[in-house]
Amino acid sequence: MKITHVATAVIERADGQFLLGQRAADTFYPGYWEFPGGKIEPGETARGALVRELQEELGIEVLRADPWLRREHVYEHAHVYLNFFRVRAWQGEISNRVHSALTWQTPGAPTVQPMLPANAPVLAALALPAFYAITHANEIGIAAQNEALDHALKNGLKLVQLREPMLAPRQREAFVHAAVKRCHTAGARVLVNSDPLLALAAGADGVHLTSAQLATCLTRPEFPLVAASCHSPAELMRAAQLKCDFVVYGPIRETVTHPGRAGLGWETFATEINSNLGVPPAPTFALGGLSPHDLDTARACGAHGIAAIRSAW
Structure with a gap:
């Protein structure tokens, strides 16, 4: 299966909470919660794709995105390689444009389910102190x-x-x-x-x-x-x-x-x-x-x- 490269954002507020989006009904894994982001198009860098996707999905301009983790996961429909960035500074008000819902969650104590299978190790990593x-x-x-x-x-x-x-x-x-x-x-x-x-x-x-x-x-x-x-x-x-x-x-x-x-x-x-x-x-x-x-x-x-x-x- 061809590998799809994805840029993914852990968007964090000053209080440490991070943003999750619920996948829409007309997508794979409808109702599952995920980190915002999307496919890296040909000719794009991972960071460039992240900036574009967050503007399209949430209407924000990324001011700082630090590289963090890379995860590989094989779903039934796709083999994905996820490039995670931690986004702690952005401009504009977050607005929901593609997800069924958005929620802010506390590291180590998520309250929403189910999560996309590839994200379980990411949630565990977020619970580690700095x-x-x-x-x-x-x-x-x-x-x-x-x-x-x-x-x-x-x-x-x-x-x-x-x-x-x-x-x-x-x-x-x-x-x-x-x-x-x-x-x-x-x-x-x-x-x-x-x-x-x-x-x-x-x-x-x-x-x-x-x-x-x-x-x-x-x-x-x-x-x-x-x-x-x-x-x-x-x-x-x-x-x-x-x-x-x-x-x-x-x-x-x-x-x-x-x-x-x-x-x-x-x-x-x-x-x-x-x-x-x-x-x-x-x-x-x-x-x-x-x-x-x-x-x-x-x-x-x-x-x-x-x-x-x-x-x-």
Whole structure:
């Protein structure tokens, strides 16, 4: 079946809600909810098609559209390759021109059904926060890390990686069990780096695979969340094949953790995570010498968000 390339928009308001449209009665999947967008015509770029489609469907002029995800799905009537953009700035009042209805929805808590089958992973990705904090208790001390974790959770941190390869085994186990409880009490999700058995024993939400584990893992670990560290387009492809929920990619800059290792820089980062690998990538967190102040730049380059060690605490 010939592949149809589509440009799709996640239109987001300042309050974080996103727009869905209900497919009309005279279309495939009538009554199903979808993200606005449409077919990329010959000679068009994905962004150009997005701008045109949103003007035709909703009567708005796109001011900013950041590349985000690519998904591939085979329906009964079409094989589609979806290029998702996050649209956070536009001009004009949204008006309904082609859908049966429009609705604003909250990430992680959609209230309308049914959704187009290709969009289930997209809804899950939207529920991921934009900041991923990584612990370093071995460097600053367990007591200091616990205090910093409590402070960050109190201030809204919602996604944490417990990365402590240098702690003694008993210290690491005790720290992980206590940190998982701290995170869950605050409503945050937490992953354990490289140790599925410890993650399971501690009741963590998932496991974060190293790039070495990613290369040898044959099946997705059985956790609600699985993430991976990637450093090349080939590793991004492997993470997608393994159906990882998200990845971190970098380093963008030289870091204390890996001194002497040159960073990719934003231009190379954007080129590599947006390359057409034939396998849609997972949501990507930029990593390496970054802070929340880099979030806007990261999003413009196609990242879902920022991952950080030192600036997180």
